Amino acid sequence: MGYVAIKGGGRAIRGAEAALDALRTAEGEAGTPLTLAAIEQQLRLLTSRVVSEGGLYHPRLAALAIKQMQGDTLEAAFALRAYRSTKPRLLEAPLQDTNRMRLIRRISSAFKDIPGGQMLGPTYDYALRLMRLDLADESPEAFRRVSRRFMDEMPDSDLPDTFPKVVDALRAEGLLPPVAAQPQEAFDITRDPLVFPVPRSAALATMARAETGSLLAIAYSNMRGYGDVHPTIAELRVGYLPVMLPHPVTGELIEAGEVLMTECEVVAMYERDDHDGPPVFTLGYGACFGHNEVKAISMAILDRALQKGMRDGPSNPSEDPEFVLLHVDGVDSMGFANHYKMPHYVTFQSDMDRLRTTQSQSGVEQKGVEA
Amino acid sequence: MLAGHIETNRTRGDWLRLWSALSPGRVKAVADGFAQRYRIEDLGASPSGLGLLPLRDSALGESYFLGEIPLARAHVRIIDDAGMVAEGAAVLLDDRASLTRAMAILDGVLAARLPGFEPILELLEEGARAVDEIAAGRRALLAATRVDFSLLGTADEDDEDA
Numbered sequence: 001m002g003y004v005a006i007k008g009g010g011r012a013i014r015g016a017e018a019a020l021d022a023l024r025t026a027e028g029e030a031g032t033p034l035t036l037a038a039i040e041q042q043l044r045l046l047t048s049r050v051v052s053e054g055g056l057y058h059p060r061l062a063a064l065a066i067k068q069m070q071g072d073t074l075e076a077a078f079a080l081r082a083y084r085s086t087k088p089r090l091l092e093a094p095l096q097d098t099n100r101m102r103l104i105r106r107i108s109s110a111f112k113d114i115p116g117g118q119m120l121g122p123t124y125d126y127a128l129r130l131m132r133l134d135l136a137d138e139s140p141e142a143f144r145r146v147s148r149r150f151m152d153e154m155p156d157s158d159l160p161d162t163f164p165k166v167v168d169a170l171r172a173e174g175l176l177p178p179v180a181a182q183p184q185e186a187f188d189i190t191r192d193p194l195v196f197p198v199p200r201s202a203a204l205a206t207m208a209r210a211e212t213g214s215l216l217a218i219a220y221s222n223m224r225g226y227g228d229v230h231p232t233i234a235e236l237r238v239g240y241l242p243v244m245l246p247h248p249v250t251g252e253l254i255e256a257g258e259v260l261m262t263e264c265e266v267v268a269m270y271e272r273d274d275h276d277g278p279p280v281f282t283l284g285y286g287a288c289f290g291h292n293e294v295k296a297i298s299m300a301i302l303d304r305a306l307q308k309g310m311r312d313g314p315s316n317p318s319e320d321p322e323f324v325l326l327h328v329d330g331v332d333s334m335g336f337a338n339h340y341k342m343p344h345y346v347t348f349q350s351d352m353d354r355l356r357t358t359q360s361q362s363g364v365e366q367k368g369v370e371a
Numbered sequence: 372m373l374a375g376h377i378e379t380n381r382t383r384g385d386w387l388r389l390w391s392a393l394s395p396g397r398v399k400a401v402a403d404g405f406a407q408r409y410r411i412e413d414l415g416a417s418p419s420g421l422g423l424l425p426l427r428d429s430a431l432g433e434s435y436f437l438g439e440i441p442l443a444r445a446h447v448r449i450i451d452d453a454g455m456v457a458e459g460a461a462v463l464l465d466d467r468a469s470l471t472r473a474m475a476i477l478d479g480v481l482a483a484r485l486p487g488f489e490p491i492l493e494l495l496e497e498g499a500r501a502v503d504e505i506a507a508g509r510r511a512l513l514a515a516t517r518v519d520f521s522l523l524g525t526a527d528e529d530d531e532d533a
Contacts, residue, residue, distance in 0.1 A: 052438070055438040055439060056421070057424070057438060057439070057440045058441050084421060084439055087419075087420045087421045088418065088420040089421050089422070090419075090421065091422045092425065093422050095427050096425065097427060098427070098429060099429075102506070104512045104513065105512070105513075117518070118518040119516050119517050120518060121516050122516075151511055154514060154515055156507075157511065159510050159514055159517075161509070165429055168429075179431060179432025180431060180433050183432060183433050184433065186433075186435045187435070187436075188436060201435040202435075204428060204433075205435050205436045205438075208436075239509075245442075246462075247383070247462070248461075248462060249446070250383065252383070253384070254383075254386075254387055254388070254462075256462050256463050257440070257464025259424070263429070265430050287428070288437070289437065289438055300430075303430070
């Protein structure tokens with residue numbers, strides 16, 4: 001039995017698209033289309049997730065993808081990746097320095113007195129998880145007052161835009177390993193396949209655009225005991241990184257724009273130095289586009305776990321680069337799960353034929369035993 | 372060709388950032404005026420596409436790619452009736468080639484101080500005010516949430532609950 005051409009498949013697919021759009025607009029006369037600005041601003045954490053998992057910092061298109069895919073983050077990230085695959089690559093930016101991030105939040109669980117101080121910024125960390133029923137029927141007037149009032153009530157502040165990093169202070173005390181003097185060329189996961197063993201830069205890039213839940217699940221296995229990172233967050237920061245590119249005429253580095261990102265360093269158990277130096281803490285690093293703290297923390301834990309696995313061999317799944325890096329991409333894993341919805345008529349027919357043959361042979365054998 | 376006493380202390384490296392803080396319509400309107408006054412030649416296509424963004428990780432100092440960014444670039448030659456030639460360019464985290472070309476025109480006119488450049492200085496100041504406003508908003512997020520770790524009972528305490 002081979003593939004069979006059928007009538008009406010195209011019509012059914014067009015109908016499915018129309019059905020989706022009909023449900024999107026089912027509010028009818030009472031409805032108002034979502035604006036991209038509303039999605040980008042009011043669902044900013046969702047937009048953050050999509051820019052990060054799509055691997056492209058384009059919040060407006062991410063908002064469009066969220067609207068088009070009706071809130072499905074996996075499909076929205078897929079749409080963003082599909083878009084990026086149609087665009088030419090113009091350049092590779094010079095190495096950017098996250099010390100220049102203009103912060104809106106920075107905390108440390110290692111020290112209370114970090115240089116520059118701790119600023120909670122916009123966070124749900126200390127919020128009661130109680131439903132705010134007033135938001136259910138928020139009026140446009142009340143909505144518009146909130147941000148304006150916040151700004152009006154804030155006195156002028158002389159806080160700087162940028163702050164020193166906690167790890168730099170620890171490093172100055174000799175408690176951390178030294179940084180690479182000359183960074184090696186980074187692995188480009190958009191052009192080259194992961195063929196193991198892969199360099200750490202491939203792992204970092206893969207995790208930076210990984211699906212948040214997948215990354216969290218594997219990091220959680222390490223936290224619960226299938227691993228021994230035992231992290232302390234040296235610093236978690238959220239802010240806007242100015243992207244410096246060469247001016248096409250002068251060649252001078254100029255700010256071409258900025259990206260919102262989250263960055264985290266975790267300090268883990270100390271180890272003896274490989275070159276007979278004094279023992280130092282080990283470190284894990286996580287970062288991603290947008291505001292996504294769970295992802296950055298999970299990535300930092302897995303970075304540390306993978307460093308150990310790459311050096312000593314994995315002793316649990318979260319230390320195995322192949323296991324982690326091949327199972328955290330949302331577009332890959334969604335695609336595999338979804339492909340099971342496609343017709344498998346031929347393979348299943350084959351399965352049925354084999355089962356029937358096995359059953360009939362089993363029946364003959366059974367009769368033979370009874371006889 | 373300097374025009375009177377109107378000047379700015381903003382360096383060319385800051386210009387794009389300041390103009391980017393303004394509405395695209397405002398920037399394009401000023402650039403359109405120069406496009407009518409001068410002959411503008413595009414030096415190559417004004418492509419839009421993507422750039423790869425490498426960072427240096429702050430744990431071990433290794434480089435890696437955080438992801439991709441949208442980019443648009445423009446490079447123009449500006450020629451006035453007297454044959455004076457200036458070059459301007461822009462590169463933005465944006466995919467709007469027309470906006471980037473408009474900024475390239477502004478960049479070239481202002482860099483060469485071509486006659487009529489004064490409105491571009493006004494744009495710079497407007498942009499600077501917009502950038503300051505954005506920065507003030509971010510500082511407010513920090514200032515409102517700064518944690519006071521002084522120990523209870525050892526410092527003058529604000530009786531917040533009173």
